[in-house]
Amino acid sequence: MKLASHYINGKWLNALSGAGTQGESINPATSEPAALFAEGGVDEAQAALHAADLAFRKTNWRRSPRLRADILLDFATRLEARKEEIADWLVTLNGKLRREALGEIGGAISELRYYAGFARNLAGRILEVEPHCYSSLDREAAGIAVIIVPWNAPVTLLVRSLAPALAAGCTTVLKPAHQTALVHNLTLEALVCDERLPAGVVNSVIESGSAVSQHLCASPLADVISFTGSTAVGQRIAQTASSTLARLSLELGGKAPALVFKDSELDQTVAGIVAGALVMAGQQCTAIARVLVEESHFDAFAARLKQALQAVRVGPGNDPASQMGCLIDMRNRDRIASLVETAAKEHTMHLRGDIGKGALARGAFITPSLVEVEDLASPMVQDELFGPLLVIERFRDEEEAIERANATRYGLAASVWTQDASKARRVASQIRSGTVWSNTHNRLFAEAETGGHHYSGYGRLHGAEGLNDFLATKHFYFEA
Numbered sequence: 001m002k003l004a005s006h007y008i009n010g011k012w013l014n015a016l017s018g019a020g021t022q023g024e025s026i027n028p029a030t031s032e033p034a035a036l037f038a039e040g041g042v043d044e045a046q047a048a049l050h051a052a053d054l055a056f057r058k059t060n061w062r063r064s065p066r067l068r069a070d071i072l073l074d075f076a077t078r079l080e081a082r083k084e085e086i087a088d089w090l091v092t093l094n095g096k097l098r099r100e101a102l103g104e105i106g107g108a109i110s111e112l113r114y115y116a117g118f119a120r121n122l123a124g125r126i127l128e129v130e131p132h133c134y135s136s137l138d139r140e141a142a143g144i145a146v147i148i149v150p151w152n153a154p155v156t157l158l159v160r161s162l163a164p165a166l167a168a169g170c171t172t173v174l175k176p177a178h179q180t181a182l183v184h185n186l187t188l189e190a191l192v193c194d195e196r197l198p199a200g201v202v203n204s205v206i207e208s209g210s211a212v213s214q215h216l217c218a219s220p221l222a223d224v225i226s227f228t229g230s231t232a233v234g235q236r237i238a239q240t241a242s243s244t245l246a247r248l249s250l251e252l253g254g255k256a257p258a259l260v261f262k263d264s265e266l267d268q269t270v271a272g273i274v275a276g277a278l279v280m281a282g283q284q285c286t287a288i289a290r291v292l293v294e295e296s297h298f299d300a301f302a303a304r305l306k307q308a309l310q311a312v313r314v315g316p317g318n319d320p321a322s323q324m325g326c327l328i329d330m331r332n333r334d335r336i337a338s339l340v341e342t343a344a345k346e347h348t349m350h351l352r353g354d355i356g357k358g359a360l361a362r363g364a365f366i367t368p369s370l371v372e373v374e375d376l377a378s379p380m381v382q383d384e385l386f387g388p389l390l391v392i393e394r395f396r397d398e399e400e401a402i403e404r405a406n407a408t409r410y411g412l413a414a415s416v417w418t419q420d421a422s423k424a425r426r427v428a429s430q431i432r433s434g435t436v437w438s439n440t441h442n443r444l445f446a447e448a449e450t451g452g453h454h455y456s457g458y459g460r461l462h463g464a465e466g467l468n469d470f471l472a473t474k475h476f477y478f479e480a
Contacts, residue, residue, distance in 0.1 A: 003182075008047050009047070010192075021039040022038060026179070034092050037181035045205050049203075052200055055171045055198050056144060063169070066120060076112035079109055089182055090105075090154070094325075097324070116167065118467060122168065141169030143224065145165040145225075145226060147227075148174075148216075150228050151179040153284070158176070164469075165226070168470035170470050178207065217237050218240050224246065249458075249469040251457050255381075255412075256288050257414050258277075258417060260293045260301060260417045261418040262297035266301065271308070277291075278323075281325055282386065286435070290391045291305065292394075309370055333355065335387075353388060371392070372393070374393065374394070410452070410454060413436070414433040416437070432453055433453065444462070449463035450462050
């Protein structure tokens with residue numbers, strides 16, 4: 001089986017000394033081992049930090065914007081050349097549909113090219129404070145960036161932090177998810193094979209536990225920590241980093257509501273909500289988790305949504321006929337199945353999902369569920385479920401729709417479904433969410449910032465603001 005290794009100070013290695021220990025990455029569609037990864041620890045984390053520190057202080061990386069731009073552009077070109085191979089492994093190790101895998105890699109390629117342009121446009125400003133007295137405000141690299149990447153979109157979620165970090169001139173230490181470590185390595189190979197990249201600018205350490213992440217986040221060498229993942233882990237990272245006051249960018253959990261008004265187009269809206277809810281089998285923080293439907297429209301809409309969800313073909317990601325893949329592992333499949341069991345006892349089930357049968361029983365497959373919930377205090381409404389378990393709710397008018405949409409601790413994404421453009425804009429302005437779409441969902445791209453409020457974290461990724469976490473402003477005063 002292929003082995004994913006650490007990358008420290010310009011070298012691939014399995015341990016700092018000796019063979020080191022190895023772990024297995026599992027194919028969630030079959031529950032069989034598919035790849036191996038080197039198991040890292042504190043020694044590897046410390047070595048990676050020191051390499052990044054040395055590269056930041058001793059090389060010209062942070063002073064070479066044209067070089068950084070060229071390296072990012074060539075990274076994009078090589079990633080595009082290997083997209084079929086990487087997509088195959090992404091399907092194998094993550095379980096998502098192949099079209100989702102190719103879409104993810106395409107998004108990463110776009111992101112690299114977008115930030116390559118920014119690398120050559122990091123201008124500051126100069127002002128004359130009083131006669132012959134000047135202030136120069138210089139934009140410069142923040143330092144060492146620690147980037148911790150989850151398993152659900154390991155290519156895109158790596159690149160959307162790594163690209164602006166490198167464009168800004170930072171050096172980096174990456175901590176990928178062990179489940180998709182080989183995908184991470186294949187992506188990284190398309191970058192680090194560039195001989196112009198100084199050793200130590202990019203480092204990567206794999207682990208299945210948390211010792212590496214804890215060490216990276218507690219280290220005084222870490223200037224920026226960019227984390228995508230659960231709210232609970234984000235809170236622990238914030239607590240750990242408080243001792244060093246490292247700058248944090250946290251994109252955490254979500255509980256995205258879709259507000260469906262009676263004037264929405266029924267077929268288009270149902271199709272859009274199914275697509276927005278079942279992306280990556282619901283394992284995406286921006287995926288639709290709650291469907292809020294206007295009372296007079298509710299019965300017809302709920303029936304049509306149930307029918308559409310029931311028709312979804314669940315199967316392996318490499319089968320072109322599949323419309324939804326599996327969850328990341330059997331533990332999460334069983335967790336969703338248990339939540340469905342609880343929901344059936346406490347609420348009205350419009351559609352009850354089942355664990356896969358036959359050949360699918362070997363993998364982490366479960367069909368979609370739809371549960372009607374009225375009580376806003378219910379865990380079904382308040383908790384991030386992260387799977388194909390969709391909640392449907394009723395609202396009487398626009399005011400109640402907004403009140404219900406804002407009734408959770410999360411504020412990452414939402415969508416409004418109506419043919420009234422003024423209503424869509426008016427409602428969106430009152431939803432406490434970092435992104436609100438109109439008559440669509442999950443439209444994400446390099447040019448537009450994303451991020452959240454409250455339990456969904458803080459900071460912004462993508463877009464011009466995506467650079468801010470990796471840049472510092474230096475005031476230089478001089479007299480002429």
